[in-house]
Amino acid sequence: MAEPAKKPKRVLLEEAKKRKRESDQTRARARINIGRAYTQWCELKEAKVSKHGFCIRWFRQLSHQIHVYCSAHGEAYTATVFTTPVTDNRAYQPHGGTTDVNDCANQPCMNGGLCRDLDADYTCQCPSPYVGKQCLLRCTSLLGMEEGEIVESQISASSVHSGILGLQHWGPELARLNNRGIVNAWSSAPQDKNPWIEIDMQKKMRLTGIITQGASRMGTAEFVKVFKVASSFDSKTYTVYRADGQRKDKVFVGNTDNDGTKTNMFDPPIVAQYIRIIPVVCRKACTLRMELVGCELNVQSSTIGCTDPLGMKSRLISDTQLTASSTFRTWGIDAFTWYPHYARLDKQGKTNAWAAANNSRSEWLQLDLENPKRITGIITQGAKDFGVVQFVSAFKLAYSDDGQTWSIVKDQIRRTDKIFQGNSDNNTYKKNLFEPPFFARFVRFLPWEWHERITVRMELLGCDD
Structure with missing residues (x-):
């Protein structure tokens, strides 16, 4: 069967606007109806509804009892204003009926986030590196390679290049972005055919990117031109990173010289404790300095972007x-x-x-x-x-x-x-x-x-x- 023809963007936009208008009208009618019920009940108490209205949101009642503010008393009363409990995000209608309210209608998800309507709520699927209820926060903190918050014992590698007569040790602990000195980066041994360097974050983290940099040895530029990324929760089973919907491993483009930096972002982000960089193509030697980008997995919106x-x-x-x-x-x-x-x-x-x-x-x-x-x-x-x-x-x-x-x-x-x-x-x-x-x-x-x-x-x- 032939696939149905896709609607033009203009038609889709008009339909979305129409749905939003209908949702707004439903909310307005429901508010008026509930407002009338409040007013009638308050009048029985010889009082008027205060200017502050209702003490809980009109479209999220958990039972048939509603709290009402009456200005003559300055306190909250409890009144039964309709008999059908409204247990989810529905708008009250006359005669006990309800109408579903679409919480995604006002497009709460920012920065390209996709909204999913839930009962009495919504959730946003945020594109990396955004996080938070409405995708307003960026998960882009530098995680500590350059500044030393990631300590030497957290960094390991498949091999180490020993340099001239074995006197130089290009160990994984040196793989810190902008590290200085004659020996200032990690470099794998020449005979290592499957090199890697790994960072143990010590707990599950959200990783949204990586910054890489090469180095110079005896005046010769060395760097990783192409690499892959693998991750693990237990340092035993690893998953090589793939983009959404892709069957092949993601190949990242690395550096083109010994001192410039190259940033690659992960979308979707990686959630893992162990992150492993796997050089694929190197110039002269697989030599690397780097920084990881991301944030704490359990940090809420109140701390992200404020550290x-x-x-x-x-x-x-x-x-x-x-x-x-x-x-x-x-x-x-x-x-x-x-x-x-x-x-x-x-x-x-x-x-x-x-x-x-x-x-x-x-x-x-x-x-x-x-x-x-x-x-x-x-x-x-x-x-x-x-x-x-x-x-x-x-x-x-x-x-x-x-x-x-x-x-x-x-x-x-x-x-x-x-x-x-x-x-x-x-x-x-x-x-x-x-x-x-x-x-x-x-x-x-x-x-x-x-x-x-x-x-x-x-x-x-x-x-x-």
């Missing part, structure tokens, strides 16, 4: 904005004082962090952001005191608007104080995101467990709004 460093490392947060309960001095010498304003991520020097005078859970480090901000996360780091590794392995957080009255961040499931996992060595980053985030001017870091001495370097994450 900027607030100024500890950059010194946007000044020294005077940092205070502490006490300060430690190594050997009691003033020159070796571990001041609160030393608690800056990646700070260098003999004394390069805040350390408390006493190992006690009553100690704290406080940040005054000067204005309320949305706080969505924290990165912590330990330090060394003359070779002694020191760090905070668990901590709580408190926040305040005035610096006097404090609230401690709670575990959303247990409803108890949230204890965050801290560091396990002196230099590795540990990142914790807050869901939900909180708004505050003052933030206090509260050590709970530690190794050797309470010692921390840190960065707060968030945004102004």
Whole structure:
């Protein structure tokens, strides 16, 4: 049978507009009908419907009882205004009838998202890298190869090129975007016929893209020209990435020189814990620096797009904005004082962090952001005191608007104080995101467990709004 002829776009657009007009008219008629019922009931109480109308949405009643505001009493009354329960997203009609309301009629999905109408709701299928209820948020955070949030132990490879006389080690831990130095990238061994490099994200993540870069060895440009991407949840079973509807593996175009960057986006995104880059065609050698792009899988709309460093490392947060309960001095010498304003991520020097005078859970480090901000996360780091590794392995957080009255961040499931996992060595980053985030001017870091001495370097994450 011949396929039916497709309607012209103009006809489809007119039909969509007609459906929207009919939906709007249905909503308007239903609102009038329910409004009349409210008014009649209020008149029995010798009162009028207040200007605020109804205290719950008129088209989402869960039973035949409706709450009504009557201005003469200033409180909510309960009235039975029709006998047929409206248990989904339907508009009330006279004589107890209902009419389905299409929640997709107003086109709530943005940025090319496809809307699906549900009972009393809708859902959007968002194109990568957009996420969120209405596809308004971009899942495009840099995930930590360049900045070091992804640590060396998370990166592995099929082989390593040893360089001149075996003295150069082009290991996977060097595969960081814009890494500098004579040996500054990962490169597979010449005899490796199936090279790969892999990153363990340590939990399921949403990956929306990758940025790649080559390197130069002895003045010769080396880079990956073409590659594939595979992913896994358990590091045992891997799936090679394919575009939607395609039967063949997706082949990504890589770099054309040793220093320029090339960005490839994943649409659909990859959800996995392990991400493996598989070079297919290389120039001279399979040599790679890179960064991954994406976001936390369980982060809600309240944190995505609001994870900027607030100024500890950059010194946007000044020294005077940092205070502490006490300060430690190594050997009691003033020159070796571990001041609160030393608690800056990646700070260098003999004394390069805040350390408390006493190992006690009553100690704290406080940040005054000067204005309320949305706080969505924290990165912590330990330090060394003359070779002694020191760090905070668990901590709580408190926040305040005035610096006097404090609230401690709670575990959303247990409803108890949230204890965050801290560091396990002196230099590795540990990142914790807050869901939900909180708004505050003052933030206090509260050590709970530690190794050797309470010692921390840190960065707060968030945004102004």
